[in-house]
Amino acid sequence: MSKSANVVLVIDDEPKIRRFLRAGFELNGFSVQEAENAADGLKAATFNSPDLIVLDLDLPDIHGGEILERIRSWSNVPIIILSVEASEEQKVRLLKLGADDYVVKPFGIAELLARSESALRRYFKSSTESSVVSAGPLSVDLVTRSVLLNGDQIRLTRKEYRLVHILATHVGLVVTHDQLLKEIWSGNQRDNIQYLRILVRKLRQKIETDPNDPRLLITESGVGYRLQSRLETSPTD
Amino acid sequence: MHARHFLSIYALQLLSALICVGLATAGLLLLDRLLPISLFPVVYLIPVVIAATRWGTGPAIVAALGGGAASDFLFFTPFYSFRMDDPQEVVDLLLFLFVALVSGHLASRLRSEKEALRKRETELQYLYEFSRRLAACFTIPDLISAIQNYLAQALGQQAAFFHAKTEANLETPPSDFVPREVEARVRSMIAKTGLPAYTIFDEATHSVWLLRAVHSEATVHGVIAVNIGSGSRAAIAARTSRVEIILEEASLTLQRLDIGKAMDDAKLQLQAQLLKDALHGMLSHELRSPLAAIQGSASVLGSASPVRADGRLHALTEAITDEVQRLDGFIQNLVNTARVTTNSVQPRLEWADPRDIVSAAVSSRSRRLAKHRIQMQFDDDLPLVNVDSTLVEESFGQLLDNAAKYSPSGSAISVGVRAGEAQVTLSVSDQGVGIARDEQGKLGQREFRSARHRETIAGSGLGFWIATTFIKANGGSIEVASHGEGKGTMASIVLPACWVDDSSLTALTYE
Numbered sequence: 001m002s003k004s005a006n007v008v009l010v011i012d013d014e015p016k017i018r019r020f021l022r023a024g025f026e027l028n029g030f031s032v033q034e035a036e037n038a039a040d041g042l043k044a045a046t047f048n049s050p051d052l053i054v055l056d057l058d059l060p061d062i063h064g065g066e067i068l069e070r071i072r073s074w075s076n077v078p079i080i081i082l083s084v085e086a087s088e089e090q091k092v093r094l095l096k097l098g099a100d101d102y103v104v105k106p107f108g109i110a111e112l113l114a115r116s117e118s119a120l121r122r123y124f125k126s127s128t129e130s131s132v133v134s135a136g137p138l139s140v141d142l143v144t145r146s147v148l149l150n151g152d153q154i155r156l157t158r159k160e161y162r163l164v165h166i167l168a169t170h171v172g173l174v175v176t177h178d179q180l181l182k183e184i185w186s187g188n189q190r191d192n193i194q195y196l197r198i199l200v201r202k203l204r205q206k207i208e209t210d211p212n213d214p215r216l217l218i219t220e221s222g223v224g225y226r227l228q229s230r231l232e233t234s235p236t237d
Numbered sequence: 238m239h240a241r242h243f244l245s246i247y248a249l250q251l252l253s254a255l256i257c258v259g260l261a262t263a264g265l266l267l268l269d270r271l272l273p274i275s276l277f278p279v280v281y282l283i284p285v286v287i288a289a290t291r292w293g294t295g296p297a298i299v300a301a302l303g304g305g306a307a308s309d310f311l312f313f314t315p316f317y318s319f320r321m322d323d324p325q326e327v328v329d330l331l332l333f334l335f336v337a338l339v340s341g342h343l344a345s346r347l348r349s350e351k352e353a354l355r356k357r358e359t360e361l362q363y364l365y366e367f368s369r370r371l372a373a374c375f376t377i378p379d380l381i382s383a384i385q386n387y388l389a390q391a392l393g394q395q396a397a398f399f400h401a402k403t404e405a406n407l408e409t410p411p412s413d414f415v416p417r418e419v420e421a422r423v424r425s426m427i428a429k430t431g432l433p434a435y436t437i438f439d440e441a442t443h444s445v446w447l448l449r450a451v452h453s454e455a456t457v458h459g460v461i462a463v464n465i466g467s468g469s470r471a472a473i474a475a476r477t478s479r480v481e482i483i484l485e486e487a488s489l490t491l492q493r494l495d496i497g498k499a500m501d502d503a504k505l506q507l508q509a510q511l512l513k514d515a516l517h518g519m520l521s522h523e524l525r526s527p528l529a530a531i532q533g534s535a536s537v538l539g540s541a542s543p544v545r546a547d548g549r550l551h552a553l554t555e556a557i558t559d560e561v562q563r564l565d566g567f568i569q570n571l572v573n574t575a576r577v578t579t580n581s582v583q584p585r586l587e588w589a590d591p592r593d594i595v596s597a598a599v600s601s602r603s604r605r606l607a608k609h610r611i612q613m614q615f616d617d618d619l620p621l622v623n624v625d626s627t628l629v630e631e632s633f634g635q636l637l638d639n640a641a642k643y644s645p646s647g648s649a650i651s652v653g654v655r656a657g658e659a660q661v662t663l664s665v666s667d668q669g670v671g672i673a674r675d676e677q678g679k680l681g682q683r684e685f686r687s688a689r690h691r692e693t694i695a696g697s698g699l700g701f702w703i704a705t706t707f708i709k710a711n712g713g714s715i716e717v718a719s720h721g722e723g724k725g726t727m728a729s730i731v732l733p734a735c736w737v738d739d740s741s742l743t744a745l746t747y748e
Contacts, residue, residue: 014526014529014530016527016530016534017526017529017530017533019530019534020530020533020534020536020537021533023534023537024533024536024537024540027537027540027541058522084522084525084526084529085525085572088585088627089585105525105526105528105529106525106528106529106531106532106533106561106562106565107529107532107533107536108532108533108535108536108558109533109536109537109540110536110540193587193588194588194621197588197589197590197593197621198621200590201590201592211592212592212596212613212615213596213599213613214596219590219593219596219597221589221593221594221597221626221627221630222585222587222625222626222627
């Protein structure tokens, strides 16, 4: 990312939030554009072609959800949603509308940077990078379908591999229950979340150091699962 | 006693009529001295009319006869004798008696009609007063006292109201004049609903008691017992119908009160809803936005290399983050409280792994639990639970907060999930201050805080109450056990479990 800085468009009506987002992104090598309302944001998204959009849900003129829909109608640019207290239903709806991830206020900059990098990696990877996704001690080769944990090959059932595969293609980002069920069980078990819970339990036994205290395959209550791109060393942001 | 009293009054009235005749005679004698008059009997009509209008027909007849006798004795020839010689005078006297009797009768009828009118007027006045009082009734007790007041005032009757309490019990009767038999019947009326009315004859006092249920459309509020006394069948029927009218009025008022209460409830609910919305908007946006700016800025500062290099500075940015999260937790509690008080907690049930719920709660509170040793113990084989996992996670987080708050830093907090046949228990045990015996019962109350820690440990007392409500909404319960003060506390969330046939799941997940 060093040769030409990624451009992030911040759409938020709070000047103080924009200020720290600018500082945080610029310190981490991004170039930042700001928009204080939806109209300016849509204009900037159209004409300045940013690499990433950070979109606040509660804007004074148009609701963030609608902006998301409008941008998604013509662009696949990664979009991270910021919101104060979003319900799980709302999060699922936003993800379905095409948001790459969400961050609930208040948050630390590290969390947002991690999500942003994951979203960017997913967006640009398809053509440029290798087929291997690594998440902490886990590495998944999407072409050869081999899964290594600390360098050792582990054996997964077909369904377990499907699960790892989907999570790995979204590494660092949340994937909804719906999406997982749809892609793993294409048949009539699609709505049955119990199967997913059991499958996750089994996969955790194979990839987590302590399956009772998962660090890699994280549960997002009421929304879905997330494969962490790196293991957190300390709880500090 | 009553009859004798009546007789003596009647005798007095007759005597008064005769006195009137005497007075008229004295006046006539005086007048006769001054100037000669011929139509004496006409003057005697005066006492007749007076007696009729004052005391009724009987005294009027007496006055007429007395007047006739006096004029015969004093003014018709021969004087001072009842004998009559002149046939013309006999005709005069008879004519006088006839006119006197007719006018006496007419006058007394006028009197009784006037009296009836006056009585009706006072009755109307009482009724008017009664309905005014009914209109001013805002509670059931108001209404009851209005009924009692009216019955006593207008009918002079004994009335007692038996309040039907929720458990179909009776309030202590308001006075002791109610016969035991009547009271027993009232009890049976309240126990069995749908018995509208009873009439009981009390042998001891020879009086008739009316028992009527006082009810609105939805509920029976009680039974009113009225002593309508004794008397002829017609009199009792008349009094009964009056009592019925009153009770009808009262039922209408009760219905009005019911509607009023429903409206009040609705208004209150609406206000709570508005407050919730206002609180929600205000807390979420006005408070959380600045918090977001503070935490975000602190995190950017903390990640900048000069600050990172200096441990003291870095610790400051971490302290800011901790305090922001604490404030955010308070805001979350207030938002949750508003949700609970407006009954807008609607769990979205979904099959979840209890391990996930617990580990998510622990990791979301990792900063607050950093000073304690966390030990996790999970049963190997755990069923899934069908709950709103965010609500349960929030509740479990509250229990973790309490454990961290009320136990010394450095001590262990053990977190566990155990499976029973029909339930799953998520528990948090600490080695902290414990719970005194007298505090146990108050734990689930909103804003309960132990007096022992009010001075030393910050908190609103809302957390445990919120947790209890959330878990109830998920069909579970919270149990708290402690061996006493200073001996640690174990708080558990008990949720109904569902063991799914493992083989079918294995088949579908194994491929």
